[in-house]
Amino acid sequence: MSCEKSLRPAQRKLLVGHLIKQYRVSVQRACAVCQQARSTWYHKPKGKPLDVPLKARLQEIARTRIRYGFRRMYILIRRDGWVVNHKRLYRLYREEGLSLRCKRPRRRKAAANRMERPILTGPNQAWSMDFVSDALFNGNKFRALTLIVNHTHECLAIYPVQNIRGDDVAHLLGHIVSQRCKPTRIQADNGPEFISIALDRWAYDNQVILDFSRPGRPTDNAFIESFNGSLRDECLNIHWFMSLEDAQEKLENWRQDYNGFRSHSSLGDLPPAMFAKSFCSSTTPSIFLVES
Numbered sequence: 001m002s003c004e005k006s007l008r009p010a011q012r013k014l015l016v017g018h019l020i021k022q023y024r025v026s027v028q029r030a031c032a033v034c035q036q037a038r039s040t041w042y043h044k045p046k047g048k049p050l051d052v053p054l055k056a057r058l059q060e061i062a063r064t065r066i067r068y069g070f071r072r073m074y075i076l077i078r079r080d081g082w083v084v085n086h087k088r089l090y091r092l093y094r095e096e097g098l099s100l101r102c103k104r105p106r107r108r109k110a111a112a113n114r115m116e117r118p119i120l121t122g123p124n125q126a127w128s129m130d131f132v133s134d135a136l137f138n139g140n141k142f143r144a145l146t147l148i149v150n151h152t153h154e155c156l157a158i159y160p161v162q163n164i165r166g167d168d169v170a171h172l173l174g175h176i177v178s179q180r181c182k183p184t185r186i187q188a189d190n191g192p193e194f195i196s197i198a199l200d201r202w203a204y205d206n207q208v209i210l211d212f213s214r215p216g217r218p219t220d221n222a223f224i225e226s227f228n229g230s231l232r233d234e235c236l237n238i239h240w241f242m243s244l245e246d247a248q249e250k251l252e253n254w255r256q257d258y259n260g261f262r263s264h265s266s267l268g269d270l271p272p273a274m275f276a277k278s279f280c281s282s283t284t285p286s287i288f289l290v291e292s
Contacts, residue, residue, distance in 0.1 A: 012036040054084065055092050062098050067234040069100050075263045120151040123276055124180075126211075127156070128187040128224035129169075129194070134236045134247075142244060144251060145169065146231065147176070150187070150223045152276040153267060155258055158231070158251040160244060166196020173202060185209040187221045230258075 007015070012034050019030040031038045057080070061073050068076075070093050074086055093099070120126055129147045136142065144160040156176050161168070173186075186203070188194040190212055203210050213220035235254040241247035259273040267275040 009036070009040060013041060016041055050084070051092060054082065054089065055096055057082075058089075058093060058096055058098060062096075065234075066238060067100070070098075071265065072263055073098075075269050123149050123152045123154070124183050126150040126185045126187060127183040128221055128227075130189060130221065130224040130228060131191065131193075132228045132231060132236065134232075134241070136241045136243065136247070142241075142247065144247075145172065146224060146228060147172075148224055148227050149183075149272075149276070152272050153223070153227070153264055154272040154276055155227065155255045158255050160247045160251055162244065164193060165198070166193050167198035169193050169196075170199045170202035173199075174206075177206065182206055182208060185211050187211045187213070187224070189213045189218070189221060190215060 013036065015034045016027070016030045016036050019025055019033065020027060025033075027038060027041055030036075031041055054077070057077060058073060061068060061076055065072075070090055073093065074089055077084060077089060126149075127147060128150055129145060131143045131145055133141060133143050140162070142160050142162045143164060144158050145164060146158050147156045148154060149156065157172060159172055186208055188210065193199070194210070194212070200210070202208075218225050231254070235251065239250050241250065258271075260271055262271055263269045264272060264275075
């Protein structure tokens with residue numbers, strides 16, 4: 001028995017290990033059969049000095065931002081000043097077992113496409129709002145109103161409450177508009193809070209168009225659906241909320257991190273707040289300033 005000469009040393013070493021384990025032959029005989037030098041079998045490759053601190057930094061990011069995948073970790077590593085190839089970093093990422101399981105639902109091939117909306121070129125052309133639901137540690141449910149800017153992906157507010165009405169939504173929008181320019185259009189679904197008379201009156205007084213999604217078509221409001229998915233994956237699913245005030249604090253901390261730190265591939269790997277500086281100098285409002 002002999003090995004093909006075209007085999008690489010690493011492949012020969014695997015064959016030597018297979019012979020030793022399966023046939024219980026000596027290292028000397030297995031190396032002779034595979035035409036492999038014994039020194040190569042006993043040699044243990046040493047990682048490059050840069051691998052150790054890189055692995056430590058990857059582990060540190062994974063501990064603090066447990067839902068970040070390789071792409072965002074790579075951006076953070078480069079942002080820290082490391083000059084490292086993405087292929088090498090991905091190898092270390094896999095060696096440390098940091099891969100996330102991300103199962104995506106299959107899209108329907110026969111799904112109808114909605115008519116294209118106007119192309120966004122500025123931050124105040126369109127906002128999106130929606131609700132996400134969660135529960136406190138004791139099972140009491142609450143809802144959080146989320147509001148984002150479609151063009152810059154900024155999150156303007158995450159407002160958790162147990163009960164909310166249309167006039168509460170109008171009050172929140174009025175508070176945010178008082179701190180920055182009002183939008184031309186706000187996209188929302190057909191929930192009772194969004195089709196209320198109070199919100200319709202606010203939109204009429206402020207000359208804001210309420211653009212409602214078609215019933216049963218959440219993809220009509222894709223920006224806020226994507227944001228709510230990130231919110232649930234990176235915040236709601238990893239925190240216990242002891243009270244509504246605790247939920248408000250944790251959601252606000254995540255909102256600030258989302259706007260000022262979290263990178264977005266659609267924005268050139270920049271955080272939304274940094275990307276928005278080229279359009280508007282105003283700062284995003286805080287939900288703590290909203291009066292109940």
